[in-house]
Amino acid sequence: MQYLPNIIFAIALILGFGYFAKNVKKLIRNIKLGQDVDVSDNKSERFKNMARIALGQSKMVRRPVSGFLHVIVYVGFIIINIEVLEIIIDGLFGTHRIFSSLGATYGFLIGFFEILAVLVFVSVTIFWIRRNVIKVARFWKSEMTSWPKNDGNFILYFEMVLMTLFLVMNATDVHFQAMNSGNVISQFIAPLFNGLPETTLHFIERGAWWLHILGILVFLNYLYFSKHLHILLAFPNTYYGKIKPKGQFNNLEAVTKEVKMMMDPNADPFAAPEEGADDEEPAKFGASDVQDLNWVQLLSAYTCTECGRCTSACPANLTGKKLSPRKIMMDTRDRLEEVGKNIDANNGEFKDDGKQLLGDYITNEELWACTTCNACVEECPVSIDPLSIILEMRRYLVMEQSAAPTELNNMMTNIENNGAPWPYNQMDRLNWTKE
Amino acid sequence: MSDLLKVPTMEEYMAQGKQPEILFWVGSAGSFDDRAKKITKAFVKILNTANVDFAVLGTEESSTGDIAKRAGNEFLFQMQAVTNIEILNAYEVKKIVTCDPHSFNCLKNEYPELGGQYEVIHHTQFINDLIASGRLKVDGDLYKGKKITFHDPCYLGRANNEYDAPRNVLKETKADIVEMKRHKRTALCCGAGGAQMFKEPEKGDMDVNVLRTEDALETKPNIIATGCPYCNTMMTDGVKAKEKENDVQVLDIAELIANAQGL
Numbered sequence: 001m002q003y004l005p006n007i008i009f010a011i012a013l014i015l016g017f018g019y020f021a022k023n024v025k026k027l028i029r030n031i032k033l034g035q036d037v038d039v040s041d042n043k044s045e046r047f048k049n050m051a052r053i054a055l056g057q058s059k060m061v062r063r064p065v066s067g068f069l070h071v072i073v074y075v076g077f078i079i080i081n082i083e084v085l086e087i088i089i090d091g092l093f094g095t096h097r098i099f100s101s102l103g104a105t106y107g108f109l110i111g112f113f114e115i116l117a118v119l120v121f122v123s124v125t126i127f128w129i130r131r132n133v134i135k136v137a138r139f140w141k142s143e144m145t146s147w148p149k150n151d152g153n154f155i156l157y158f159e160m161v162l163m164t165l166f167l168v169m170n171a172t173d174v175h176f177q178a179m180n181s182g183n184v185i186s187q188f189i190a191p192l193f194n195g196l197p198e199t200t201l202h203f204i205e206r207g208a209w210w211l212h213i214l215g216i217l218v219f220l221n222y223l224y225f226s227k228h229l230h231i232l233l234a235f236p237n238t239y240y241g242k243i244k245p246k247g248q249f250n251n252l253e254a255v256t257k258e259v260k261m262m263m264d265p266n267a268d269p270f271a272a273p274e275e276g277a278d279d280e281e282p283a284k285f286g287a288s289d290v291q292d293l294n295w296v297q298l299l300s301a302y303t304c305t306e307c308g309r310c311t312s313a314c315p316a317n318l319t320g321k322k323l324s325p326r327k328i329m330m331d332t333r334d335r336l337e338e339v340g341k342n343i344d345a346n347n348g349e350f351k352d353d354g355k356q357l358l359g360d361y362i363t364n365e366e367l368w369a370c371t372t373c374n375a376c377v378e379e380c381p382v383s384i385d386p387l388s389i390i391l392e393m394r395r396y397l398v399m400e401q402s403a404a405p406t407e408l409n410n411m412m413t414n415i416e417n418n419g420a421p422w423p424y425n426q427m428d429r430l431n432w433t434k435e
Numbered sequence: 436m437s438d439l440l441k442v443p444t445m446e447e448y449m450a451q452g453k454q455p456e457i458l459f460w461v462g463s464a465g466s467f468d469d470r471a472k473k474i475t476k477a478f479v480k481i482l483n484t485a486n487v488d489f490a491v492l493g494t495e496e497s498s499t500g501d502i503a504k505r506a507g508n509e510f511l512f513q514m515q516a517v518t519n520i521e522i523l524n525a526y527e528v529k530k531i532v533t534c535d536p537h538s539f540n541c542l543k544n545e546y547p548e549l550g551g552q553y554e555v556i557h558h559t560q561f562i563n564d565l566i567a568s569g570r571l572k573v574d575g576d577l578y579k580g581k582k583i584t585f586h587d588p589c590y591l592g593r594a595n596n597e598y599d600a601p602r603n604v605l606k607e608t609k610a611d612i613v614e615m616k617r618h619k620r621t622a623l624c625c626g627a628g629g630a631q632m633f634k635e636p637e638k639g640d641m642d643v644n645v646l647r648t649e650d651a652l653e654t655k656p657n658i659i660a661t662g663c664p665y666c667n668t669m670m671t672d673g674v675k676a677k678e679k680e681n682d683v684q685v686l687d688i689a690e691l692i693a694n695a696q697g698l
Contacts, residue, residue: 246594247540247544248544248545248594249505252513255513256513256548262514316637316643318646319636321637322638323637365637369637370629371624371629371643374589375593375623378620391507394506398508412506415500415511415515416514421498421633426494426497428466428494429461429467429496431466432465432466
């Protein structure tokens, strides 16, 4: 019986990490549903981007208030989690504050953690106020209702509770308070529990300790279902993010092949297809569903934390159009999850469900409202490129469905016929010199 | 006057067995749009004043295909690109300058993968270089004391990280440069990009160009400076929508320099 808590602790750890690992596997499987894309180039530049943008939070602080608060929460969360190491060792081996033998260093560390815990708590509270009291506009756009809205608040509550538990755990730890080293904050919380018998204090301390570690395990497993995944995926996403000039849109190789053939005077249009070419499915141009997007775009969908900086800078959205770059990313993730569940339910094979990203999630109206201005790409603090998804879907609309707006079809016919978007003759291109 | 508007073609150069210093890519707007043609002419005057040895493709030039690409028509884009590249390569073009940031971006970033490798420069960069190297001197006082705000074109700014060249050139006019609250990388689009120029906008509360014009008018400018023929149209329309056309002018940087010099 003596080892019961250790056993329960070990089981909780195994369950917590096991379920998380299972979902990570699913996450990777889903991301790999995307098309292959070569991102093996420029490794050093990519590392630099990851170090600067994800680790260094360089784009977060462009908006100073939320950026500063975010840095506190980010740094606080990472550093305070060092404490988890001690909790795990204590939990598994039945020790108590195993690192306290470090003496003054331990006191310094815990003291530092306590200060950070308060700072995190305060920052998270301000975040909550920004969302729910001040109602910062980007948190109240039409895509931010129901789950996305609650998700944002749940994360904040989680963090408030975890920080409180950490401080209460320290405050009610009689030995720790007696050491009087490192209890910079908790010494002021301890008096709240004055007069309670030592057994009750011990009970509260144990309760806080258990809830703290269980809370962390629950939070870890919450990630997969939440926009909060960004705390992990921001790193790969900034690594694999676009490194070419923002204005450079990718070249469609499948089209290049066909164009080269059309332009080649020696090509025989009636030539029999090469051996084996029959088996090749003709390339699909653009994207109508998540499997047509590349895996970096799918990774980005899981990385998006729905902060809405993109949408708040989007000229279409600012002028009341339906397009919201954030919604493009949220829709992509939702559809990808749906496809993933479909695969799980059908023994690893995707069964056509009569739905797709285009139409069922993202409408033509949204796609055609984009000015390709790159404001969303510039804004994203984790290097997501919503514009690339919009472009792939426009490609599908135009090249597979001939479903461009009429005026655009006219424009394209003009380019085809006269080499200009207007109906002017190419032979008149130099007329301006004579006017 | 006519000397200032001398526009040789690549064909003429080739006939003389010569190669110009630079190819001026006029672009579809610059060739056909009445407002943009004025920008084209202003830039030609600057080129001739600075004794730049340049030529145009003239009737051999065709749309870059940029708009088709943004609209999703990769086929049409690549057909245009391959055709243009064939001509550019036949003339052994090395260096291109253009007044259109969309052509600039497309030629610079999207032609290389299809076999077109050129040094591509936006006209604001080129004018900036001409001034820096002393080939062009701006000494008129026409705009001294005037308030000018510059609207960053998306395809020059965010798309290609060029924010300084147009501002450096503007400083030469001795005008007061005032920045809008959204400028450089946070600049708001004029509303024309991504093929929007050629269609009605989707349903919304207002037009993008009007919102952007409001940004500009907040700085109480005498002149809104642009570096893109499409931005120019959008901002001009925005100023009209705000009924400010008698107080505020919309001018391209090339026009400002040409006017300042009395060209």
